[in-house]
Structure formats: C-alpha cells, structure tokens
Amino acid sequence: MSRNARNQMETTFFHNMTQGINKEYIFNEDRCKKKYMELIKENAKEFDIEIINFTIMDNHAHILLYTENVNNMSLFMKNINGKFAMYYNYINERVGIVFRNRYKSQPIFSEKQLRNCIRYIFYNPVRAKIVLSPEKYVYSNFKEFQINDVYDNIFKKKNIQIYQEDSTENIIAKSDFIDTCEDKKTFVKEFIRSYEKEHNITIYSDKKEIENMVKYVKEETNTSNIMLGEILKLSKSTITYYLKK
Numbered sequence: 001m002s003r004n005a006r007n008q009m010e011t012t013f014f015h016n017m018t019q020g021i022n023k024e025y026i027f028n029e030d031r032c033k034k035k036y037m038e039l040i041k042e043n044a045k046e047f048d049i050e051i052i053n054f055t056i057m058d059n060h061a062h063i064l065l066y067t068e069n070v071n072n073m074s075l076f077m078k079n080i081n082g083k084f085a086m087y088y089n090y091i092n093e094r095v096g097i098v099f100r101n102r103y104k105s106q107p108i109f110s111e112k113q114l115r116n117c118i119r120y121i122f123y124n125p126v127r128a129k130i131v132l133s134p135e136k137y138v139y140s141n142f143k144e145f146q147i148n149d150v151y152d153n154i155f156k157k158k159n160i161q162i163y164q165e166d167s168t169e170n171i172i173a174k175s176d177f178i179d180t181c182e183d184k185k186t187f188v189k190e191f192i193r194s195y196e197k198e199h200n201i202t203i204y205s206d207k208k209e210i211e212n213m214v215k216y217v218k219e220e221t222n223t224s225n226i227m228l229g230e231i232l233k234l235s236k237s238t239i240t241y242y243l244k245k
C-alpha cells in the first residue's frame with residue numbers, strides 16, 4: 001500500500017452495511033453466513049478491494065474496506081450481493097429481491113474513526129448479546145485479523161493497540177456508525193436458548209414451562225407480546241393469558 005494512498009484516507013476507507021429486505025433474516029442459517037463470507041473473500045481481489053474487517057449478523061452485514069476506486073467498491077458490493085441473492089433464492093426455492101435497497105456506505109475520515117469502526121464491527125454480536133466477546137463469534141474475520149498485518153501496513157508499523165483504548169462498556173455503547181435497528185429478536189432468541197440450557201428443559205414439553213418462560217423473558221428483556229408470540233410460535237392472546245396468570 002503506497003504512502004500516497006494512505007494519505008488519501010478520507011476517500012479510501014469505507015464502512016458498508018447491507019440488510020435483508022423487510023429486515024428479513026437472510027443470514028440466519030450457518031450456510032448463508034458462510035456463503036456470504038466466501039463471497040467477500042473471493043471477490044475482493046477481483047475488484048482490487050482490501051478487506052479490513054467484517055461481521056455477518058442474522059439480517060445484516062458490516063464490511064470495512066480499503067479501495068482507491070469507489071467505482072470498484074460499488075461493483076464489488078453489487079457482485080457479492082447479487083451472487084448471494086441468487087444463492088439464497090435457490091436454496092429457499094423463492095424469487096425476488098433479497099436485500100433492502102442499496103447498501104449503505106460511510107466514509108472513514110481519520111485514524112481514530114477507523115480504529116473505532118473496527119471495534120464497532122467486531123463488537124456487533126456482543127452488543128446483540130449473542131456472544132460475550134468478539135473472538136467467540138465465528139462469522140467475522142476477527143481471528144484472521146488478529147494474525148495478519150493489515151492494520152500495521154495501513155499505519156506503517158505504528159503499533160496502535162486498537163483493543164486497549166476504551167473499556168468494553170464504551171466500545172459497546174458507541175453509535176457513530178451506520179447500522180440496523182438492534183437485533184432484538186436475535187437477542188431474545190439467544191436469551192431463550194440460554195434459559196433452556198440453564199434449566200435443562202424444552203419449553204414446548206409442558207405448558208407450565210412455557211408460562212414460566214414467557215413471564216421470565218418478558219420481565220428480563222421487555223420484549224413485546226407480538227415478538228414473543230412470533231419467536232415462541234404462540235398467538236398474542238396466549239402470551240397475554242400467560243402474563244396475566
């Protein structure tokens with residue numbers, strides 16, 4: 001990477017976010033996340049894109065990249081989203097639009113903003129309470145990022161410690177970057193899975209267990225009755241009935 005390119009940071013680093021149509025969970029299956037990760041890596045070289053970091057969530061994805069040609073970035077995003085849409089429609093035997101509008105793109109203007117964006121992307125699943133730390137989330141390039149020298153190449157071996165400047169609380173609280181509405185449904189699903197594991201139960205085996213589950217999740221997560229019903233596959237009236245008992 002040339003010194004001139006590094007000095008043009010305001011026009012060469014971009015944080016891109018793409019989301020499923022109607023906020024649908026287009027990446028909720030492992031194979032879908034893996035496919036999108038493959039497409040990111042496979043197409044970066046073709047379009048002369050350097051991937052800094054990425055995280056694939058259930059209904060959206062974040063990609064931080066370096067490019068000297070914005071047109072190449074547009075072609076790159078169009079290509080990976082187009083190929084994924086074809087794959088997604090094929091495995092689900094559907095037709096139609098998969099992604100919500102055009103991807104969103106945010107230019108990165110400073111070294112500090114770049115460092116914060118790297119953290120922000122890696123901590124997405126932590127904020128959504130899917131994992132306790134970014135290294136536990138397998139649908140990002142966190143582990144690969146730890147062993148490569150991308151960051152050092154960008155900043156010419158300045159030895160910037162990007163994970164030691166802020167506390168975890170501050171990292172999680174940052175909201176300066178483009179994103180979706182928080183993945184509340186993902187969080188609640190994970191919360192329920194943890195409840196099942198902790199109590200060694202299957203909530204569908206006994207009505208009393210379901211009732212206890214609904215009350216506990218409602219109290220701890222403040223989830224709407226409609227969302228609880230969607231997740232647990234119960235009617236709104238049934239959820240209301242359990243909560244009143």
